[in-house]
Amino acid sequence: MLKVYGVPISVHTRKVLVAAIEKNLAYENVPVIPFAPPEGWAELSPTGKIPVLADGDLVLSDSSVICTYLERSYPTPPLYPSDTADHVRALWFEEYADGTVFREVVHGLFVQKVIRPKILKQPTDPAAIDTILTEALPRVFGYLERSITATWLVGERFTIADLATVSNLINFHYLGFRIDAKRYPALAAYFDRVIQYPSVAAAFRAEQPVAANMGLDASFALTLAAA
Numbered sequence: 001m002l003k004v005y006g007v008p009i010s011v012h013t014r015k016v017l018v019a020a021i022e023k024n025l026a027y028e029n030v031p032v033i034p035f036a037p038p039e040g041w042a043e044l045s046p047t048g049k050i051p052v053l054a055d056g057d058l059v060l061s062d063s064s065v066i067c068t069y070l071e072r073s074y075p076t077p078p079l080y081p082s083d084t085a086d087h088v089r090a091l092w093f094e095e096y097a098d099g100t101v102f103r104e105v106v107h108g109l110f111v112q113k114v115i116r117p118k119i120l121k122q123p124t125d126p127a128a129i130d131t132i133l134t135e136a137l138p139r140v141f142g143y144l145e146r147s148i149t150a151t152w153l154v155g156e157r158f159t160i161a162d163l164a165t166v167s168n169l170i171n172f173h174y175l176g177f178r179i180d181a182k183r184y185p186a187l188a189a190y191f192d193r194v195i196q197y198p199s200v201a202a203a204f205r206a207e208q209p210v211a212a213n214m215g216l217d218a219s220f221a222l223t224l225a226a227a
Contacts, residue, residue, distance in 0.1 A: 002027040006050030008207040009174070009214065011102055012063040013051040014167045017206075019067045022158075022199035023074045031210070035119055064094060067160060079160045090154045093147075093161035101144075101168045104136040113175045114214065133177075141184050148186040151193070158197055166194040170204065174216040195221060 002020060004027050006013030013029075020027045032038060032050055044052045045061045052059060053066040055073075060066050071080050081087045112129050116122040144165070147153060153161040169179070169191045181188035194200060204221065211218055 003030055003054040004028070005030045005032045005044060005052040005054070007031050007033050007210060008203070009171070009210050009216065010050055011106060011167045011171050012049075012098065014170070014203055014207065015063045015098075015164055016051045016053060016066050016070075018163050018167070018199050018203045019070050019079060019160075021202050022077065022079060022163075023070060025070070025074060029206075035115075063164075064098060067094075067163075071160075079158075079163065081155050081159060083155070086155045086159075090159045090161040093153050094164045096143075097161075097164035097168050101140055101165065105132060105140050106168045106171050108132045108136075109175050109177070110171060114216075118214065141179070141187055144190075145184045145187045148190045158194075158199075162194050162197070163200070166191065166197075166200055170195065173220040174211060174218065176217045178220065 002025055004013065004016050004020065006016075006029075008014060008017060008029055008031070017027070017029060032041065032052075034048055034050055037045075037048065042048065044054070044059055047061060049061065051063055051066065052061045053069070055069075058069075060069055067079065071078065081090055109129060109132055112124045117124050150156075152158060153165065172179075173191075179188040179191055195204065208218060
């Protein structure tokens, strides 16, 4: 059985869990918080970050590496398009979500709303939040808004591009923020649509005890969480 190390409300851990669910793989989620890692964690994760995947004797870190491994080892159903142009576009959106969306928007907000007050016992910096919302978010969400021209970001089915993007948007909503449907109508509709995709919804439901324990706001998807 696969072992996925990492707290399930992590953007990147969720990405791996959804991939495993999508491919109908049995897995055990071992909760690990980087701020309080278990003994021997550096041997599993050289960077100290989550997630880590163990499949027998094989141990991998980094969500993109892990998802590539799952795709090559368990190719059905595919998360990466076979068409070359679509494949590289999906890789681009995966990188954009993991890098730009996470680093410039979601991570900073999560630090200010959760990590500083609840873990580090430090005050939130309202100015830092305002800078993200007024400077970084319009640029990042504006790009996503322009990129959504069909049901999915790439091709005609759910891919790694959608998985990586929606995982970030879930955490954005957990923090009490919402996508402005008047300013970003395509992105707002896209989020409402993709969060209901079966493997995404299953992972979301499974992580609710952790989300509730951390005081995260799941009111944006109460029907989904209760299903």
